[in-house]
Amino acid sequence: MSSIDEFALIRLLNGGKQSATLVTAAGVITGIGDDAAVVEASPGSHLILTCDTMTEHIHFKQVTMRDEDIGYKAMASAVSDIAAMGGVPRFALVALSMPGGTAVERVQAIYEGLYECASRYGIAIVGGDTTAILGELTLTVTVIGETEQGKAKLRSTAQPGDAVFATGYLGRSAAGLDFLLGQNVPSGEWTVFPEQTEALVQAHCRPEPQIEAGQVLQRSGVCRALNDVSDGLASEMWEIAEASGVGIDLIEERIPIADELAAFARTQGKDPLDYILYGGEDYQLVGTVPAGNAIELQMKFKEAGLALHVIGYVHAEGQGVRMVQNNGYIVPLAKHGYNHFSGADGKGGV
Amino acid sequence: MSSIDEFALIRLLNGGKQSATLVTAAGVITGIGDDAAVVEASPGSHLILTCDTMTEHIHFKQVTMRDEDIGYKAMASAVSDIAAMGGVPRFALVALSMPGGTAVERVQAIYEGLYECASRYGIAIVGGDTTAILGELTLTVTVIGETEQGKAKLRSTAQPGDAVFATGYLGRSAAGLDFLLGQNVPSGEWTVFPEQTEALVQAHCRPEPQIEAGQVLQRSGVCRALNDVSDGLASEMWEIAEASGVGIDLIEERIPIADELAAFARTQGKDPLDYILYGGEDYQLVGTVPAGNAIELQMKFKEAGLALHVIGYVHAEGQGVRMVQNNGYIVPLAKHGYNHFSGADGKGGV
Structure with a gap:
């Protein structure tokens, strides 16, 4: 040049x-x-x-x-x-x-x-x-x-009694990355991937920021805290919990798992939740809404042709972020899990 | 970290x-x-x-x-x-x-x-x-x-009959850079420089964007085109000339030369104009004003405690950017002269 x-x-x-x-x-x-x-x-x-x-x-x-x-x-x-x-x-x-x-x-x-x-x-x-x-x-x-004016959504405004929501599937971007790193083929030589893998690659390479969902949430008047999933669900939940001074319990059985993620995780001998909690770069929105308004909000999302999943609840401070597992145990969730290549996601500390 | x-x-x-x-x-x-x-x-x-x-x-x-x-x-x-x-x-x-x-x-x-x-x-x-x-x-x-609204100053609005102005001394940043490269001492080991050299180092390391001058120009209602000197006077004049579809003649004897620049250029066996025309990073403003309004504008600058130098005139298109030299010759000015380290100033083409 x-x-x-x-x-x-x-x-x-x-x-x-x-x-x-x-x-x-x-x-x-x-x-x-x-x-x-x-x-x-x-x-x-x-x-x-x-x-x-x-x-x-x-x-x-x-x-x-x-x-x-x-x-x-x-x-x-x-x-x-x-x-x-x-x-x-x-x-x-x-x-x-x-x-x-x-x-x-x-x-x-x-x-x-x-x-x-x-x-x-x-x-x-x-x-x-x-x-x-x-x-x-x-x-x-x-x-x-x-x-x-005055309508911006913050991560510091969650309150005990709120329900925690996510606007779509998580973990697919990290699974796509795992697939691509495992394949190790220069992108100029990529051919057509099997349909389910293609969806994961697409999630990694062409994420869809949720502007429309953010607008529905803002206009609803009931959304309290809001974050986007750039660093994995666990990290985002910790951000809301710490900024708002609350505790959060996620409910494992409520967390939606995309078919293609489940299928790929199986081939890797991994739990899809690993990708969801610690994967990042899905750019879905997660946030909180007073529990009593959750169904009303889900209706508004449905009208807009969008999905909204209630995946947990906000509690008073003191217990951090936890997972209510399908086996009934309640376990604390670490902020960060494994990281991708280079030993870090490139954010912050080097 | x-x-x-x-x-x-x-x-x-x-x-x-x-x-x-x-x-x-x-x-x-x-x-x-x-x-x-x-x-x-x-x-x-x-x-x-x-x-x-x-x-x-x-x-x-x-x-x-x-x-x-x-x-x-x-x-x-x-x-x-x-x-x-x-x-x-x-x-x-x-x-x-x-x-x-x-x-x-x-x-x-x-x-x-x-x-x-x-x-x-x-x-x-x-x-x-x-x-x-x-x-x-x-x-x-x-x-x-x-x-x-509607008051932003562009580089594309110069007209034949305008005077060309500069808000202060140019070339000092490039001279400071030359001095520092020649000295080749890690900045952690810098000691006090002689007064005149210190002014050049200061011009290079701590340039002063001319927000106040820009405000005086905007409020004056008479400023036509405006640019800041990031790439040297010649390059900025060419930008105004090309964007406005005009020619510009700079007048050598009107271009102010800082004492410290003259003194340093002498030690280097260089013409101070080389630094002024092709040095860059002075962050003074250059622009145009209808010639009949130039003195009025200079008065406004004086009232604000600022300097404004008329250094040339705008002509009809066709002759590019030229210099009316002290010896009476009129010579075309190249857009770019020498570049600093790395063979480029880092802008654009690599």
Whole structure:
């Protein structure tokens, strides 16, 4: 890429990728090409701000993700933070640092994925930065969302007597990762996977941030605490428990297990719950609702064509997060289980 | 840092760094600690969005910047993009990727610099991401600013008949970099530099984004095009010329040269103009104003205790960017001159 200057690269990556209709409807006044972007938020809204970094060999490898997936998932993980606040994503900035010798086709594919995810959620990509790096390809996506004033959903607002819910299947992304690492085939050589495995790979490479579910929860007026599942169910439950000063009991028999997860776990001699509790990157939402409002909330989800599973209950502080097992035993749940490659999920302590 | 988890690290880096007064005054509803931050922009404003990446060995080395400077300058470079739009910075997100074995003290120092710069400009740091990286330390700072609706300053609005201005001395940052590279002493061992050299080092390590000047320009109602000097005067002039479809003549004798730059250039056997035209990272503002309004604008700058230098004129398209030399010759100016270490300034093509 030594023959291409910054402006030419920006044009190549961004030119014609989003329709004028989307860009205008999104509230973009001045997009890519000046010192910064100028955009218009909705009057009376609060802004929701978040960014996420994905870097090669820590968050993805050649055998676990296609280049398009890298872009798609980096955008999706930031969008999921907006969903976890009950907000709507509006604008994104993309910072890409590329090692010397990176093929321009690879960068184009990453941007295709970024734009695919952005367009799916009505997000305008309005700027960013491209730099060289001495190290592995690194992508930071910032997403600016918004919500009605005072309506953002926090993780610190769970109360004893709440029911704990999840918006969908968990553990599938981690199982997909396990499958891909075991297969160990460069993504450029992937062929069609058996149907059930394909669903797991899809869950890992193309997660679906739950913006719509977050909106139903926010509008319902009864959702208390809310989180997205980026680090596994156990970790997210601990976050809510610690931030809210409560204890949580999960009920094993209530936790939904996808058929494809059960089938794959069987082939690995593993318990599907291991993936669910400690896998992460599913980007479903988990949260709490006063127990008396749980059925009402499930009806609202059903009307919207979405699922909501009650998987546990909130208790007074003092007992942390526990699992009521199918065998009747109640056991404490550790915050973190095994980690993926590199000995860490790349977040925090290194 | 293997013994510290993400939440403990976040607390260590961010705890107690900004006063409750600043955070509340800045419009922060929910700051660091949830899935995303919730903030309130000013009613009727447009948002200005930008991000900048700095990565070790490309944008800084151990001999060119102290750890605090890395944080300060990463924030400053994004703030400067807000200044270049005539806006006011409000909120920031920090994404830090750290190689294994990074000392926690180093990360703390980087955050000290980030907070020092943020507090100076009234910016609340409201979130971010910390990850491991296989490669060099990399920092992406996103800044969200705002401006009165329809008042953002672009680079595409220069017109023939405009005067070209600069808000201060240029070339000092590049000279400081040259001095530091020549000295080749790890920043931990820096001692006191002679006064004139100290000013150049300061210009390189602690640049001053011109938010106040940007505000004077915006309020003046007469400023046409605006850019910040991140890549050297020649490059910024070309950006305005190309975006606006005009030609620009700079007048050599009008370009202010700082005494310390002249003195240092002499010791290097270089022309100070080389640093000014092709040095970059001064973060002064350059722009255009109808020639008839230039003196009025200079008066407004004087009242605000700021400098404004008229350094050239805008002509009709067709002649690109030229320099009217002191010897009377008019010569075309190349967009880019020499580059710093790593063969590139790290922007764009790698």
